[in-house]
Amino acid sequence: MKKILLLICIVFLGCKSYYQVTDNNAQFYLTDNELTSDSEIEEMISPYRDKLNKKMGEVIGTLETELTKDQPESTLGNFVADAILASAKKRYSKQVDFSLPNYGGLRVPYIKAGDITMSDMFELMPFDNKLVIVHLNGADVKQLFDHITGLGGWPISKGVEIRLDTLNQKNEYIINGEDLKLNNKYTFCVSDYIANGGDNCSFLKDKKRDDLNLLFRDALIEYVKENKIINVNLEKRTSYK
Amino acid sequence: MLRRKFIQRTTSGLLVLGLGSFPNELFASNNTTKLTILHTNDVHSRIDPFPLDGGKYQGLGGAAKRATLIDRIRKEEENVLLFDCGDILQGTPYFNFYEGSLEFELMNKMKYDAATIGNHDFDAGIEKLSEHIDNSNFQMLNCNYNLSNTPLKNNVKNYKIFDIQNVKIGVLGVGIKLDGLVPKNLYGDAEYLDPIKNANETASLLKNEFKCDLVICLSHLGYEYESDRPSDLKLAKSSNSIDLILGGHTHTCLDVPTSVANKNGEEVLVNQVGWAGIRLGRLDYYFTKTKKRKKVVPKSTNVR
């Protein structure tokens, strides 16, 4: 009797058992060219791809040397900053002192030399962000520059020099040949995403601004189409002292 | 020659210890169950491989090749779960012109089991995201957005439990703060709640109430930050019911999962596989029937 009871007890407990992890291991696969393409998936994609290629395959310019994304300064960043500033200046009657694309907003790590296609511009700037002109005083600009250098440095247009001395918190900021003056007024071109407080720029939210009614991406496309040949160098716009 | 880049890690050494003392073999004969977990994150509409332009990523990625890889693994393994950790959308013209329908269709075809919402998944608006979720065959998971006043209130769940040959796998989703990251008009009335608190409560429900044998958190919080923002490592350290965090958002490319000690000193694995579908992550778990859960502590190497 005791034995039966014990057995029932064990069976009962046995039913309430768990599954214990006794081993695990991890690995990863590279989705590379040695894998064939699944034909059914290809069939699903191809009508979309064909339609897209007609629009996106258009060559809009030529890139002399590869653009790469990096901090604190990069060729990709310099290209984007100069392109949006040029397009902004064409639409804005007053002075624009500089432009400031956000580093995280550049969505490709590089663009290889050769043909520049519409697709390249869509991948570089996939978001439908618009460009705006924001008005700041010099103290605001200092806050902004302190913020972006704290994030490792953002792309900035030609004419701005940022000399980093983060260790002593004594960065030097030079705008179009002159030291940043805290009481001066400045205007700069930026995406509405940043002007609305994105990337922890909430201090920009309530600043005076003018809309350009121009998509960030369209500004890039316009710049490439007008310049045809794009050649970008590093110029120590942001550098360490 | 190298068909796949292969890096392995095992925790078997520490686990065998606890197991030997239990005579569970009395009740089950073939009592080991193997589960294969596959995962992607931040695929960002990268439907085609990177172009053959001589660049670092040329030829890598692409849904058609990923599908071949997944199919091959499904043929080799009986129990496969396939997850995505958010930012399915945004990044190539496919999204600009088709607003994400193809991305979700392809995930249906590859038989994804669950996914969590990334900030960029709101980029065509919350209504559009809801349409995509309605059209998908996998469960969208999030436990820290209050979605009750949004179109997502019925089609996004806090968690889902998968039964793998009687092994209960609890899966939850957790998402990043939307304010400042996503324009308000796109995420609408979705309300962000404390991810650490909500993920831990949901995980505890799965482990203690529903008796899940493994609890997996699909996260779009990001791997780690210098500031004290919520991250996968923070969540892992604060947890007591999560076994595995599969992450996204920071595009962190880990060759091996990070092993973290949770609140009770038990091991939580944290993994993330970069972005753009360049890699597919895989973890294999082996389960053995037992009467009492044993503590699993982190290995001495690779511990954060």
Ligand SMILES: [Zn+2]
């Ligand atoms: Zn994200």
